[in-house]
Amino acid sequence: MTPVAAVVYLALTPEPGDDIWSHLVSTVLPDYIITTVGLMIGVGIGTVLIGVSAAWLVTMCRFPGRRIFEWAMLLPMAMPAYVIAYVYTDILEYAGPVQGMLREMFGWQTGRDYWFPEIRSLGGAISMMTLVLYPYVYLLSRAAFLEQSIGVLEASRVLGRGPWHGFFTVALPLARPGIVIGLSLVLMETLNDFGTVDFFAVNTFSLGIFDVWMNMSNVSGAAQLATVLLLFVALLVLSERYARRKQRFHNTSSKYQALPGLRLRGKLGLLAMTICALPVLLGFVLPTWILIEYAVQYFDPLLASEIAGYAWNSIKLSLLAGGLAVVVAIVIAYSVRIRGGQVLTSLSRLASLGYAVPGAVLAVGVMNVLGPLDNSIDAYSRETFGISTGLIFSGTIAAVTFGYLVRFLALSLGTVEAGLGKITPNMDGAARSLGHGALSTMRRVHMPLMRTSVLTAVMLVFVDCMKELPMTTILRPFNFQTLATFVHQYASDEQLGEAALAALSIVGVGILPVILLSYAIARSRPGHGQVMARPRQKNKMSKGSR
């Protein structure tokens, strides 16, 4: 949390001469606000429409391909928004194949002869983000639909309502908390996005922060923008917490039966298939295919070995951050478990807020925490040893890792806590009273039971670090490339062909958690699978994987 505090502090105490707040307010700020809000509304509506309808169809209806869509709907999650943005720009821009084909078919000569939507626009950014972010809404509303006891839906049928009416009056309101949580995750990701808006030149806050910092070299101004952005985030976090609070009182009936499986035949079945297939095709299959084509077409051993080097950078960084995040998460989770206590618990809540803070804001904060730290270490060492240490943290791998850690600690903490939650305090008691000391209990009970969640946590953080762009861009050492920064640099220069291989690697890594999630969601339905398992032992994966 220190970086966030640093941002707010910096924003409130601008250096004289550096204070461009009034300038910002009179020039770009209104634009930033309107664009950011517009983007959020657009992406919000889009993801809820796609996510909820797909979740409902897949959960409650039976149509051809349903079982495949159950997990395939998650695939676009593997696709970073910036990658899909590069791909679609490439095929939809004036010189791209689609417009070229249209011109050929209709004999148009120039762009003045016809109208074609400009992909590099606010609308384009909304479409791109909707296509890759809807899985969050899908995932959480599907979990909500699955958890709903079929009893309430049957009650609605018995009371004389048709199945569609039941959807709008019973299922949807009951699933609302889940949908709100999914939506707030989507909006957090939207605020965090840098690659897409940078490429499309859509002036959102994240972009503004970069602009003010990098191009105007004005740290206070960047911090001030970041603080405004933090207000948006605080609102999102509050609404998400509010939704979770209500979610507790959910299951009114404890009877779980097989879901009804409303059969959709003929045209209806086709329609359902189309609704589910379109987002997957556009959000994953098509861009992946294009990337593969490019990767093959532009394959060059020299470039490939260069990319391998960047990949190794990415993997090193991500593994380091993943490992660290899990170690810190275990320490926090265990202190909370052993000491309990209000303070520790709220500290752990605070630590997990990092995920909601956009990368650009965190980057500003991390720089301003590590900078002074470096300076004071340097001063101390010069005073005592007469040696200048220079900058130890700033602009090194340590800075990037620290940024990753702050941002993704929530992921590992959630997963580790969920894993630890499965080990009831009574299991500790049982082991102790059976003659095993604290260490032996740890080794023989905790470690085997925690292994899966620890590995899951490492993997989740690893994958998100591989994709991370804004913080890496700001905090990385000079001339240090990761896969993500490499893709961003080349694709921004309209050299998608060269970047394709690296982009594909990121997508490939991103598939891992998708597989894990689909496996978890298949097992997460209460009263499903383990026949005799009592409710308190039910799989808590869905919480850990946000």
Place this chain on the structure above:
Amino acid sequence: MDGLHIHGVHHAYGDTKVLQGISLTVPAGELVCLLGPSGCGKTTLLRLAAGLERLQAGSIAIDEKVVAGDGVKVLPEHRRVGYMFQDYALFPHLDVTDNIMFGLFRWSGEEAKARTAEVLRQVGLEQHAHKFPHTLSGGQQQRVALARAIAPKPRLVLLDEPFSGLDTNMRVRIREQTLNVLKEAGVATLMVTHDPEEAMYMADRIKVMGEGGNVLQSGRPTEIYYQPVDEYVARLFGPVNEIVTEARGREVKTPFGVVPARDYADGDRVKVLIRPESFSLSNAANGSNSRRVEVSASHLLGDSSLVEFRLADQLDDSENQLFKVQIPGNFDPLDHTRVWIGLAPEDAFVFAGD
């Protein structure tokens, strides 16, 4: 004397006092039951005995050795106590055999295997030895937990609501088997429950605990049932008939005859409590404490009937209350059937009125 000795234990969570001066003794081979409402600190007492909770005041000794109190704190793993948790707390990553072997790590391989086979046979789970806990039914999980607790031959067994997770039929079977296993082991056992019937069935001695975390009465099951010390204990075993009146001449007059009330002076308000099963019902007058009434309803409960009546010839409203009688067998009267209700004076409990 071997067994568990608890002396003057107080315990509080923050400002909430959950145990107030509890002392009790469980000799080897005996089963003592703590009977009380949920939240009265029963489980805390078990956790203190096992060493899972830090003792705040008092002392606890097992087999004449102080394990907590007087500056001593023996860790749970060194107390040789078998604990059966309410949620069983079976290790989900170990199968039945490994769960039981978990406490036998100091035994030689051969002995441990033999002991595991022995306890598995005792609880009747030989054919489930290699199943994982989540594939077992609630009753089977309960028996694995019991087997695991007794396998290392503990000096003391603690049972926390051992049958609360089971349905009625299963509960009757399992508690019979559990009692046999414990008696066979001959170990001191302290059990907590909120179910009076369960306590009556299992216990050699019962300690009734109140909401305040103090012991209200202790004694053999028959003493608790037939000589309750106060209204709370009397009402533990289900709804009772209540008559509010005044004492006169060391006696109380009731519609069912005179009941002795030695502790009360003339004019004291008293409450007379009569269990539904304490009344007798017959077709003819039966001694002086007998009264003729008209039956207003009868419900068959299975092996017994609940008969309701009013004191028909009393027009006074306060006297015209509904009484309930529980008698064995099926009683299926015609409308307006009149019967004789009898009461043995010693079966009515007299306590101070409000």
